[in-house]
Structures are given as structure tokens and as C-alpha cells.
Amino acid sequence: MKNLLQNVLLLLPLLLILSCSSSDLSMKVVSFNIRYDNPEDGVNRWEARIPVVKSYLTEQKPDIIGMQEVLHNQVLVLQEILPDYSYVGTGRNDNKTEGEYAPIFYNTNKFKLIDHSQFWLSETPDIPGSKSWDASLTRIVTWAQLEDKNSGHKFYAFNTHFDHRGVEARMESAILMSKKISEIAGDAPVIATGDFNIRKDHPSLGNKLYENLIKSFKENSSLENSAYISKSSGTSEGLTSTGFRPDWESKEGHAIDYVFVNDYFEVESHQVDKIVEGNLFISDHWPIVAKVSLIK
Template sequence: MRTVTAALCALGAIVAATVSTGAPATARTSTDLRVGTFNIVTVSADPGASGDRHVWKDRRGTIISQILGQGLDVVGIQEANQSTVYKSRLVGGSTQFLDLRNGLNAAGGHYALTSTASYNCVRAWSSNKCHYRNRAASGDNRILYNHDKLALIYRGAYRYPHQVPGKTARYLAWTVLRDRATGKEFLFTTTHLDPYSIPVRIQQWGDMIAKINSMKGSRPVIATGDFNTSKYSPYAATMLPAMESAGYGDTLGQRYRTNPTSLRAQSTRHAWVNSFNGFRRSVGGYGDDRASSTPRTGNGIDWIFASNSLPVREFEVVAAVDEGSMQLTGTIPSDHNMMRATLTLP
């Protein structure tokens, strides 16, 4: 194992990070990659739990089983709280993101985080009197990857220059991963854009595109996250085409205020269900017309974008829907439904 810094690579002038090169074997010429995005709801919101909205300890097992059940190779997580002050509300970790990683691996997974530090400080677990040290910490946005399949090449965190004063700082978490079997590399990112100010949200989205473009080089791009934006948001008329023009469009092929005549994904499951469920069991309250003869996509605010050249084999909104009653079954894991896609790297 050797170490490198991102400042020395073709990613450009970006945050330095220490990583493993993970030299690959050479067996395949292409690979299917299962990717996802999941806003898991911060543990700090536990006091608001009631009815079908459960505390983290009760939701954790369902989140773990959904990630493992989908066999995700890499997943972007939002609202994975980085503070250690909520340790008493956790099961097996000092922070929510460590609790999730530990739970996944205890259940048979092989997941690693691109950064285990809470803060970019000399004292990684506290922001009090912080003396800066880059640790690729990205707030409550985290990336989990299957280290048996993928090797970490570079990693980093980008704090958006546009922020809402007094609110949670918004970040882009990014990593370059390499498929161990083929040697193919790709850039994966996740983010949670500001929910309070539309002008700031649009600025952050523009910041994200510029940052990704400065890092991607010739690598395929997969950009995930909670964008707090649906295809019906007025500014989606600008931002969705901006993503496609930058080279990485929506994996469903959605357009502003319309359902596509044909979907980019070759097959879909529950694509008509919105990604935001609000802890409501009745799927009919947040889904599109699943019986339509034309392709239908829900009014989701979470997105998976991928390089336009990448085939999208499958897309799924992961929701335990009873098709007869149109109700969610079991413990509702979050107020967001996980989304996942299967992509083919060339």
C-alpha cells in the first residue's frame, strides 16, 4: 500500500486526502455497479418521533436491511449526524454514520466510509476551538462503499461557498473509486442542498457542477443526493438541463414538469413513488399514476445523476409497498425512500 494526495492527481487543485491505491486484478472488461442515495433522517430529530415516525434505534435495522438487500456497491448518505453528543441514542457507534457502518458490517456487509472523522479539525470528534486539519469530513453527508469490490483512490469534501447564515453547513462529499476486478475508475459524489433558501440552493447546485467538472477528468460521474428539488420546481427548468449539459443527466431521464416518453433506465421498480414519504404509510398520497400506459416517475426530491454515456440497467425507489392496499409495510425507515440504480461502467 502506498499513499497519494489528491493535489498530485489530475483532479486539479482540490482538497488533499490520503488513500489506498488498491491495485486491481484484470478479469472483466465491463462491470455493473449498484449505486444508491438515502437520506436517513438525523438522530438529533428523535424527540419529534411519534406514530409511524420512529426513533433512530427502531429505524436503524430497516435501513441496514434495505442497503444490504439491494447489494449496493456505493451509497451516498444524507443526515448521518456527525456529533458524538447523541451517543446514548445509538446502538453501536459514537456517531450516527459510524453506527450505520458498524451495523451494516455486523449484519454481513463489507462497507467502509470515505471519512470517519466528524470534523476537519486536529481533534476529529469536536469542532470546539477547531484547529483546521483536512480529514475529508463532509458534515452529515457520507459515502459508504463495499471495500471488497471497490478500492478507494481519492476522497474529499467541498464546503459550498454559498451558505445560509446560522444554518447547517452544506457540503459535497466526493470520492474516486476503482473496481478491483476491472481497474475502471469513477467519480462518485453525494450532497444535501440547502432546504431553507431557494436562491442559495440554486447557487450550491451551480457550485457542485463546477466542482465536479474540475475533478472528473475522463472518469464517469455519478452524482447523488437530496437536492430538495422535484422536476416540478420552477428552477428545475434550468438545473436539470445544466446537469445533462455538464455530461451527467438523470438516470430516469426526467425533464422539467413532464414524464419522459421513454425512460433512460432499461427497467424500473416503483419509479412512480416519490422519494419523499414524510413517514406516511399511504403511498397513494405521494405517488404518480402507476397504471398509466406511458412511463411515470414520481415527484421525487432525491436524485441519481450519471454520465450520459453510461447505460442504466435498473432503477428502483426502494419502498416496502403492499400493492393491494397501497400502504408501506413494516417500520418506515426514513421520511425519504432510498433510491438505487444499476449502471454499467465501460
């Protein structure tokens, strides 16, 4: 009996370690184009929207936020209103502070940053400020490797904003990004967020761009659109970009903002949060929210 008790006591630390290492990792992931600071936005200018953005993010408490169109002065504000978060990412023009960021904000109470960087959506992805094909603007992908402080699970988050005009640029960006994800993350859990500026059933292009995006992400990095694999029956893909239009409720539209995950994750729910306070929009894009769980 004494020997049995001793053996149990010896095994107890190991059992505790195994128990912790197998803990589930559940996350609320948000993709959010916050709209760049444009003084000409009138009632929806950035200064007016800051309290709405703060209230929404404080209430929702996302674990990961992939943002787009963030200028340096907006990054500074976001740091102030999100004290429990840190971020990775730099300006797309000079890899410092010039131009829009595509930052990844993460909850520092939950995650530890392991590694991070970014690359440019061009034929020379390691050259800051580079652009290629028919892109109208410089575009980037920001990434971070994070570790859950509780379970020790590690995963990668990627975030981007594709060009809004170039057809070839969007085709090639999907292929490049998906291949770089595979190169950087290897066989690891991956989440990818972004404003891809790609919708289904484009008036002149049909499904060409969208099919290329879905195919490239699936074949090159095993990523799927979370809207399609969500377990929740309330899943909505829907319109994600409003352009601050006051008649947005009567407009039918398509998503251009997405959250992708690979098969390490199960998607509990996916939704488009439509936030308007009176005439004041949270942004000209809605936040896209996916609740995911690491299952293997």
C-alpha cells in the same frame, strides 16, 4: 509449429491482461437520506429503524451508497451494521464530527479508495462550515475516486444534500457542484447521488429550480438523471420523501432524491424502494436505486 506455439504462449499473458482490463463494471448505486437521529420521531426514531436499515442494505448489497443527514453517532452504527463497507466524509460544521455528514459508503470487497475529499456549497467551498446566498444551513458535497479491484476501472462518486429553503442557494449549489465535478473528475466516469431538495412543478417556483439543476449538470459535467435514461420499462421517479406520513400511499408527489450519471454509464434500471414494516418506515425518504454499467 514449435515457433507458433511459442508465440501463442508469449501472447497469452497480454491477452489475459487485455481481457481483465476490458471487463464490464456493473454497480448497484443507492441514494439514501437516512433521516438524522431525532428522538422526537416517536415510533420512527433512529434506534427503532436501525434493524430495518440493516436488513434492507444487507439484502440489497449496494456497491455504492450516497447517504444524507447522517450524524456522527449514526456513522458509528452504520460501520457496525455494514462490515463489508468503508466510507468517506466528515461533519459539515467543522470538517470533523460536528453536524450532518453526506458520506459515501462503498463495498471494500469490490473497490479500492484512490482519493477523496469534500467541499462546501458556498462562495468559499474550501472553507469548512461556510455557507452563502440564502442557505438556511451549511451544506456539503463529499466525493471519492474509487477503483474496481477486478477490472481496474476508476470512477468518481459525488454525494450531496442541498438546502431545503434557500432558492438562490439551490440555484447556485447546482451550478457550483456541477462545475466542481468537472474540475475534480475531468473526463472520467462519474456518479452523483443526493437529496437535492428540488422537485418538478414547485407550487410557487414552477420548474425554475429543476430546470437549472438538469441544465447545470448536463452542460457543466455531462450528467443526466438516471430515471430518464434507464433501459427498464419499470422505471419510476415518483415520490421519494414521505415525512413518515401514514397516508403516503394515497399521496401523489415528486422526487427530490436523484442518481445522476455521465455518458460513461448505461442505466439498466432505476427504482424507488418503498420500505415500511407495519407502522415503521425505513426513513422519511425512500432509497433510490440505480443499476448501472460502465460501457466505455
